[in-house]
Amino acid sequence: MTAVAIQGTLDEIGMPLVSTTFVVVDLETTGGAPDGNEITEIGAVKVRGGEVVGEFDTLVRPASAIPPFIAVLTGITDHMVASAPRIGSVLPAFLEFARGSVIVAHNAPFDVGFLRAACDLTGRAWPAFQVLDTARLARRVLSRDEARDCKLSTLARLFRASTTPNHRALADARATVDVLHGLLERLGNVGVHTVEELALWQSKVTAAQRQKRHLSEQLPHAPGVYLFTAPDGETLYVGKSKDMRTRVRTYFTASETRPRMTEMVSIATGVTGIQCATPLEAEVRELRLIAERKPRYNRRSRFPERGSWLKLTVEAFPRLSLVRQVRDDGSAYLGPFGSRRIAEAAMTAIHEAVPIRQCTQRLSASPSSAACILADMGRCGAPCTGRESATEYAVHVDQVREAFTGDPGPLVRRLLERITVLAGQERYEEAAVRRDRLATLVRSLVRSQRMASLASVPQLVAARRREVGGWELHVVRYGRLAGAEVTPAGVDPRPAVEALVATAETVRPAPSPLPAATAEETECVLRWLETPGTRLVRVDGVWTLPWPGAAGYSAVADARDDDQRAARPFADRRPLRPLR
Template identity: 60%
Template sequence: MNDPAPAAPSRWEAQRSFDELGRPLRDLTFCVVDLETTGGSARAGSMITEIGAVKVRGGEVLGEFQTLVNPHTRIPAFIAVLTGITNSMVADAPPIESALPAFLEFAQGTVLVAHNAPFDVGFLQHFAAEQARPWPRFEVVDTARLARRVITRDDAPNCKLSSLAVLFGATTTPNHRALSDARATVDVLHGLLGRLGGLGVHTLEELQTFSAKVSAAQRRKRHLAEPLPHAPGVYLFRDERSRVLYVGTSRDLRTRVRTYFTASETRSRMGEMVRLAETVTGLECATPLEAQVRELRLIAEHKPKYNRRSRFPEKVHFLKLTREPWPRLSLVRRVLDDDADYLGPFSSRKAAERCLAALHDTFPVRQCSDRLAREPSRSPCVLAEMGRCLSPCDGSTDAATYAAVVARLRDSLLRRPDEVVETINLRMAGLAADERFEEAGVHRDRLAAFIRAAARTQRLSALTRCPEVVAARREDDGRWAVHVVRHGRLAAAGVIPPGADAHEYVAQLRASAETVLPAPGPVPAATAEETEKVLRWLESEGVRLVDVTGEWTCPVGGARRHLALHDAAAESRTSLVPFDDRRSLAPVHQPTR
């Protein structure tokens, strides 16, 4: 008599086994995709100009997909410089209505992979929705997100695609063309999967849920959070010698600090910091804005090892338009009370030098550092012979002509940047037309540095000129938060108690506020970062101005109106995901249609 055949597993048993085992990565087909676009936001009108994709399984390339896409709009000069894709190249290319279905057919049944996937997949989903085309239920792997979980600063300086391509020895160098970047991302994917395999990650399910493990010693320190209140404030981790290791801020001190001792905290450096920590101190604040400002000030004071940002606010640079017989631009480290005009602050010397070059490209003021007499006294320099300097040193220009150029330069710094923008845009367009993209890229970076610096200076200066701004906003709990700002510095913060007289409370808060004296420069009374945090709160929804002493105004034709375009360009170039978690990579200034 034959033994009975084994019974087939039930559907429930088969499903349980599948979930337990997961889908081996080596058996999956991945479609690695990259896009080139005209800007950073599809919702704001940016279009796709190129799609590139590579289909791989088990380390083997199964196929490639590449097409230019006609965006039916002009490609901005700086985007052409970045990608090498010009208007003439896409003139005969298929529109997105044809390119998207072709790509979706190529990618059918695969796991989508992209570096900074929310950007690429977001564009594809947007145009699928515009075409009323059902979006396939793709599972998505983001190599940038994976990299920040397994790559340390000892491995690579950041998680840009270019840096990871070098780390993993990619056979293709990323160059902002879709297929090349997709090929490089394939090698990065394989390098990351190799590292993750050594950590026991072998299935898609394990890949999607992978996070750094929290040690038992880290979990045992959860009691350090218990004395802290459920209130907004600042927390300081200290070691056994009471040295500050890390400063942070939260709307709920106890809840936030407890996450450092659980699986919610996956940053390796934070694990190291927690191992050294012996105490946690909390400083309760009246409002979240006060907590953010106190955090900045404490970081600057203690310079904690495990804080990466805001430790050295004094390390900044300014551009100075001097006041002398023949004014010039100078790179300086601090602002003096000398009646000169200043642009900044710049957090890096490189950004300041790029901005300086943009201004010298537009205005032929002298670049020598000597003090010149009013009368000609020497022979011209090389820049004068090249036509890049008016050359007051040899009498090639008179005081009135030179002063007129300086006046235009000052106007560009303080009010209207249009002359710089138009001059450099024309130069970029000419270089791009000649396919001299590398040279045009230099001018693009110079222009972006100037626009950001001018917008920042105009915005900061507008607030720091005001002796006092008092503003209030109703918070989520129904109470009114009040802030007193003096010369750009937060001087007092409070919340009006229930039933209290609002006018009397505000008057008392103003009377007890810190005394802040005016000083020269765009950020005389606080760091630029503090003043910008105050500005973001003042500009947030629901804020009411109680009183303004002085004039708080920005020029209508100022640099800020040019920021949207440059921020969109920067977003389109960005494949960097910082090692620290961020909630959003979206630009602050969204481009408009």
């Protein structure tokens, strides 16, 4: 057999450093973080093939005064920026200057963070720049013997920069250019010749992990699901992407910073891709594969069967019960809940609003026992003693059933009234606890009613126009994705719809309100259906939400979230680690 040489694509080869345009940028600002601080100067140098091809330099007038210590550090005063343009005028010019380039900065998160914040402030989208950080790169390339630290001034001296950094934007950018060229010269000697290989050198992954980049080469640039596998064939991790090859490559670069993913990549010896017609199909297949194979490096969605439900039992005097399964027994169900703790919070909220019994023994129409303390507290009508007849008790049961399937207004209003009373008595902690339970209940009711509405539809066909032309088509049956397809631009999609309906998966309904899929899958489908631009092509049956329904009270839960954010605006989510 004669070997045939195949030329790689530009995507596979990478962007050659010699022909890549870099825009080296530096900013001066009024403070150390974008939140509450502003840009006062932008300096940038455009270089290609080692030559300077352009420069950008401007002062920026901030909305507030420059702090004195910043003025001393940078030499930029309020008088200097008094006639300078605002960031709204400067930013478009800079983005045009940098368009199509690789952004380079020393301590890039600082400069890029301010530029992103400026885009948000002026209502502009941040372009998808590739970013290189000379500080991070230096830490990977240089030893302690060469440079005691990676400050710009230190590196400028090491590489004999023609410009001395002085905390002015253009001068610092010019010095960073010389540092970049010095680092690239070092890396060229070890075989780094493309931007992609340069990005790898920024990462903290080992050389052995870098060498596994070839595992992504067999994957297509298409939506789908990818599976990392161990030497014995065990599935280690399942993920999804709109572009499988590009996404899997990031596991071998600086883009991937999760410690458990670093460990997973060190074990993996193969990556398998399953191409999907649409991103929604990829999202659904990912959930199904995680639930089926339970990969040890996936944290979410591994045990959908462990969800909890609140059940309103069918007996002479019904009560609420926490169960794992939904049965076709005529009971009303609310759920699923992600944890027992959340389910118990929702149950407690219902008990606080409705005097439904909380005892677990089976009661008959004839009284047979003494009342418990809840009856003395007014939290139960004591049907066990005959104080409340079956007909009177049924009023409470109907309110709970109506809250599950329709309008929870009476329950919500009672709980809000009690919270208001507690707040008026300055019992704020008790009021906050009840507010949290109410928010949990409302969220659960909204979620359950949305899923139940889609789960009752035998078949729904929907379409959305693709950015490249053509249509995404999906068939949904009883809340389960049964088929997915795409049509090319300029082609009538109606024949494809008929073919997809004819070949879609046959789905049997589950006991109400359970969809014929996991709750996560049905929520994925709902998000896609509710995205602007999605069109309903066919609906067999009725897809509707109750009105009034739980969705009308979503503001109650949203208000709780707003209160919590206001109380902890800068919650620190970093894990605590022991000092060594």
